[in-house]
Amino acid sequence: LDHLSVAENVALPLTVSGRPIDAGELVELLAWVGLKAQADALPPQLSGGERQRAALARAVIQSPDILLADEPTGNLDWEMSLRLLKLLVEFNRMGKTVMIAT
Structure with missing residues (x-):
């Protein structure tokens, strides 16, 4: 959502489900996907790859049993893809079950 910061976008599933947001875990997850420095940025300020990484963080924040990833490395450079x-x-x-479509 373009009007929410990266951190708010990533935490959105927790907010919607009524689960508490652990700020430390959120920062750790943002660091995990390389977006800690962009936590306060709005999506229009991000590159395509950064948006893709934010979407991944949002997808895993509730630790789902199944993760479907449609071309998760499509907009990423080689290093970030690895x-x-x-x-x-x-x-x-x-x-966790991870399914990747290429």
Whole structure:
């Protein structure tokens, strides 16, 4: 949502579900996807890759059992693509199902 900051966008699933937001966990998740410095930025100020990483953070914030990722590395550079794929593998090691469409 363009009128919410990156942090607010990522935390939105928690807000909607009525779950409390742990600020420390939110900052850790933003750092995990490389967006800690952009926490207060609005989506129009982000690149396509940064928006994609924010969407990933929003998707995993509630630790879903199944994660569907449609071309998760499409707008990312090589280094960030590898980092993101490693994060998805780690998510899978936590017992979560990860499906990636390419």
